[in-house]
Amino acid sequence: MGIDETGIVEIQGLKKRFGTNEVLKGIDLSVKRGEVIAIIGKSGSGKSTLLRCINGLEVFDEGTLSVDGNPLLHDDKAAMRTLRQRVGMIFQGFNLFPHLSVGRNVMLAPTLVKKRDTAAAAEQARKLLARVGLAEKFDAQPDQLSGGQQQRVAIARALAMEPAVLLCDEITSALDPELVGEVLRVVESLAIEGMTLLMVTHEMSFARKVSDRLVFMHAGRIHEMGPPEVIFGNPQTPELKQFLSSIDA
Amino acid sequence: MIAFDFPVVLAEWPLLAKGVAATLALTAVSATVGVSLGVACAWARLHGAPWLKAIVGTYVELIRNTPFIVQLFFLFFGLPGIGIRLSPEVASVLAMVVNLGAYAAEIVRAGIATTPRGQIEAAQSLALSEMQVFTRVVLPPSLKRVWPALVSQIIIVMLGSAVCGQISTPELSYAANLIQSRSFRAFEAFIVATLIYLALSMALRRLLNWAGPRFIFGK
């Protein structure tokens, strides 16, 4: 291992309840810098909730969570702002800002939060849009784009904040099948470049190809964890076996 | 320190009670007749002959773009100019019915217009007559859809009835005015009346929200 033994994301004993329903029953996870982790499991197993705890969109009830050595403090607005500059998120529903052009969508946060000047932000936006293959769409409106294009813009928007960790919450689930590939290609290139990625996904072949580690969640706990060959090739528990047989692994 | 004298106002509770009863009676009559008128107008606007549509359309726009007090004064003070004299009570009910009818027409029309085509087609395929399709298949779900808006409008008309006291209809605001002119306790009288109105509007909302599913459009 390298100089730092602690992971960029450290989760210990994380618990989360929605009313009387305990959705996360004690999660322990350590994510190394540059690692690509795919989180799989049935719906209701807590995958998205876990992801949303990491950038504070959900407030957990027990346990500790720290990013880059800084523990998550929900009540500290300044700390949360700093956290969200380090951790970016891509949503299933894209959530592009409909009243802003594609370019301005990407530029908004760097201009406001990182106080970048407009010219520099615009240049960065163009570079990022080119990177996701949408250089010519800088002045387009979000509703003029296909789902796959919108999601790629969403990726560019998150990358504009230069995060250390990127959370991907089922980012291809809302896309027509023929548009999935273009988004996954962008994610793969991010993985190759060394971005730390946590993805909740149903795209099993993609997960197998790109991730360093797979986390199988079941009923609010991490049920099995390991490299793709082990998880797919040698599932230990009946739950994982059943899950893998129910989907086209 | 200002000295308030509420007891003198509260001692007149029989007067207030009579006023409340009159307000509720006015509201009850106007609500039933007004909503029925609104339903009829909504139907006319969607299915009626062009001349009928024009008349209803003019009626609705005229009422919705003039103040209720002007409508009331027109009926009570204006009509005598051409020989029609109405009592305060009749003028009040008429004004409230005409007023609610116009707003209900718009509200119900919006509800009916959002009926899925498939519902109407299914009913027609079952050989239901046009009137049956309207009253059995289209109207109940439409009313359910717009019930909150309709209830709000009925409450608005109930609160608007306070103006009827100005033409001496013996409802709640008239009672409050009477009490203040006798006791010279204007602020206390109007505060009490206002709080009663508040209680009435909350109670009426609950009542109508309970009655709607029960009697009019089913769960």
Add this chain to the structure above:
Amino acid sequence: MVDFSLWDIFRNLLLAARWTVLLSLIAFIGGGLVGIALLIARIARLRGADTLVGGYVQLFQGTPLLMQLFLAYFGLALFGINVSPWVAAALALTLYTSAFLTEIWRGCVNAVNKGQWEASTALALSLSEQLRYVIGPQALRVAVPPTVGFLVQVIKGTALASVIGFVELTKAGTMITNATFRPFTVYACLALMYFALCYPISAWSKSLEKKLNHGHR
């Protein structure tokens, strides 16, 4: 007896209409400012704001405007302030308008997709930045038709100020009726004047709403 022509009636009503327009504008703008402040207090989750503003709205929406006018007129007098009907009417209508507008606008903010809040939070925007750059513009678009529509309610509401003695359109109508003994004509003219004021605004509000719905696919 002096014979009053239709034009005489119209002319006098027209003069009084100035006051109706002025009162409406004061109430609408003042009410709008108060309404925005109340809305922001609610969105920023200031302590007790939700309950207090909720109660405030409940109060103004659940009681007759006429009573609110009476209370403003007689209430302020209690505190020794010599209140003219004009001031009382302006105060009551401003507060009344603020309650309705804050509720309308709250609905518009709630109409903005939740995902917009999440995306802007995830991008580390602060609440004021979210409101100003992401949520605000979207809520504003949806808010324009009902806000314009409510202006009509305000104009109609000014008619009640006549009851506390403020000489606007309706009070002028009553006075002219007493002078001319032609109630039918006068009240008909009165109604038409209000219609002339309100109908264009209602029609505009409807066309704004149509444009909004066609913009969305």
